[in-house]
Amino acid sequence: MAEGLTGPGFYPQPNEWTCGPFALKHALLALGRMVDVNQIATTARTHWWSGTNEIQLARAARAFECDLVLRRSNDEDDARKVLVKHLREQTPVLLCVEQWSHWITIVRAEGSRFVIVDSTDDPLLSVKTWPQLRNWWRYHDYDYSKDRPPIIYDLLAVSPRFRTTVKANFSVERVKFLRRPENRRLARHWNEYLEDLLVICKPPSVRIVEPLSMSEFLRRHQELLLTRVVYWHGDVNRDEVQRILSDLRFVSETYGLVIPASMSRRALADLAIVVALWACADRGVDGMFGATGADPRPTSKPLKLLKRKNGKR
Structure with a gap:
């Protein structure tokens, strides 16, 4: 681990x-x-x-x-x-x-x-x-x-x-998708994606009027999210932000979560904040408005697998 x-x-x-x-x-x-x-x-x-x-x-x-x-x-x-x-x-x-x-x-x-x-x-x-x-x-x-x-x-x-x-x-x-090497981060931090999505989205229900899947929601609003987060942070590119949004969509669809059409504006704001916070956590942020800013997170150490020594696991 x-x-x-x-x-x-x-x-x-x-x-x-x-x-x-x-x-x-x-x-x-x-x-x-x-x-x-x-x-x-x-x-x-x-x-x-x-x-x-x-x-x-x-x-x-x-x-x-x-x-x-x-x-x-x-x-x-x-x-x-x-x-x-x-x-x-x-x-x-x-x-x-x-x-x-x-x-x-x-x-x-x-x-x-x-x-x-x-x-x-x-x-x-x-x-x-x-x-x-x-x-x-x-x-x-x-x-x-x-x-x-x-x-x-x-x-x-x-x-x-x-x-x-x-x-x-x-x-x-x-x-098969999760087993790909490039998706290891998504699998290991699965709970973080799910916790955020359970706040932004809703479980499927017949009571929800005009439910939007995350795929449909991002089809409508992804370009706006990409351009604004990239612009305001300045040190992340479109592909990196799009990868985070794609991971969120994958987890959302795994659990069948939806966004009620009436909550679209709030969901858009929530996603923008979540992705912006990720950008700050990954790349740091310069000082602003009197705050000192924060350095980028340190590079993680290479993973090492532990060998089994006996039958107890």
């Missing part, structure tokens, strides 16, 4: 034993809830030696208004049907894979492909076929029988107690 990187975004776990809190964090993020992984680990009482079991994860889930619904199957076809049923209802699912040694999150099924969030991967989001996932998921219970161990498929559906107004739609194509 990058030094100093915290929060609910998509970034690798920093050690070998926090896969459970990370998996629950990603499930909550798919449900539109942003929770810091440290809060989850503290609530679950994750231990550096034993990690996090399903009882500890259930305790943490309840603290954040969710229930973990356990389903066990000994038949792979039945296990797949149950998994797909939950995913079609947009209910994220936790699986303990690699002989019950590592937690991952499943957020979508498309035909024979499944969208996975694995906190030991970088990028975290990936796509696996059913045979790949099945072989990773199944557990051989050698404690029951050494010679003919039964095969077990356990899943934990993360069922929210709260009314979910927004849910993420991590399609296979969206995951």
Whole structure:
């Protein structure tokens, strides 16, 4: 994990034993809830030696208004049907894979492909076929029988107690987009984009008159935003500002957020402020009106991946 990187975004776990809190964090993020992984680990009482079991994860889930619904199957076809049923209802699912040694999150099924969030991967989001996932998921219970161990498929559906107004739609194509190296910043700071957008936009509703998607809103107003932010800051170019707007559009469309036509003026002002603040944070700002100004942010250090040392993640 990058030094100093915290929060609910998509970034690798920093050690070998926090896969459970990370998996629950990603499930909550798919449900539109942003929770810091440290809060989850503290609530679950994750231990550096034993990690996090399903009882500890259930305790943490309840603290954040969710229930973990356990389903066990000994038949792979039945296990797949149950998994797909939950995913079609947009209910994220936790699986303990690699002989019950590592937690991952499943957020979508498309035909024979499944969208996975694995906190030991970088990028975290990936796509696996059913045979790949099945072989990773199944557990051989050698404690029951050494010679003919039964095969077990356990899943934990993360069922929210709260009314979910927004849910993420991590399609296979969206995951492929996020896995590109140039989109790493977007994935790692996902929660920051979402937090701002939940203020600027609204969840989809039949009560909203003339809802505008972020794509349509930017089609109408992007040129104005680009020219004014570039002009007033002076040290950013159009392509950089357009990239931030494109990232905001991508996150907005992932959650289906809209802008009511009656709120267009306020949304335009909010977006202009957000992008201007980003420009100041990235490039600094000269002193003005008696204020001293601020230097550009320091260049981030290159990311280093931690190697696994044992089965605890």
